[in-house]
Amino acid sequence: MSKSKPFPAIHGGCYCGSTRYRLETAPLFCHACHCQDCNKQTGSVFACFTTIETDFISSIGATPPKIVTTPQPAGFPRHEASCGKCGTRLWTSGDRAPVTVDITTGTLDLPEIMAPDLHSFIESKVSWIILPEGTKTCKGQFDYKEHWPRSSLKRLDAAFQRAKARQQAAKAAISAQDSEEEKEADKTPTAQTPDEKDAVVEDDEEFERRFRETEIALQQRLEKLTLRLNENEKVQGDDLRPETTTAIGGSGMRRTSYIV
Ligand SMILES: [Zn+2]
Ligand SMILES: [Zn+2]
Structure with a gap:
């Protein structure tokens, strides 16, 4: 993999700071789930996830x-x-x-830019969380083939291909090792070593493409965030009525205005 320039950094980590991670690309999809399983597992009233290829998350802590x-x-x-x-x-x-x-969005250092693209299990959302007008929602689990952007589906397909290639390389390595043992001949490995199997083989051109795609995707998320914040400020500026207040939603949620 080319290391000619630093990748746009998206970092996250745990509460105590000893476990840290870095994303090497933009998310495939961000979603919030309001199902009861997620509520119980997170101890919250909904969960936010940022989905990425397993190949592109690194432990750095x-x-x-x-x-x-x-x-x-x-x-x-x-x-x-x-x-x-x-x-x-x-x-x-x-x-x-x-x-x-699926990364828990709240563990990202900047969860604000990973606003959910979709809220699933909307039928079990608690009534006191009000989603902004126009928020995409669905009942029950969502079908990623229907909701993910086409570019993410292409990336998912590429991830499956890489996993398949690694599996085949591992099988080839095992059979090569078996035949070498039988012959008790030269021990030079003919297939990939375990380290190489886990690495993403990527030439400079592919790295450049991933770099550009990530920059564009993050730029788009930042632009969306700016729009949301501007809209929110406008609401705050225009709104001098005493009965209206503005609240900020939970992790990764948009700012929401509501009447109390
Ligand atoms: Zn910790
Ligand atoms: Zn859930």
């Missing part, structure tokens, strides 16, 4: 995240990363495991 793997009745096992010291939940692999992770 003093303490690597603690990974707990739980087998699921159907589908892939679930991996949950948390801080081994303070217990902050950092990310979990979801239905698309192991190629994507």
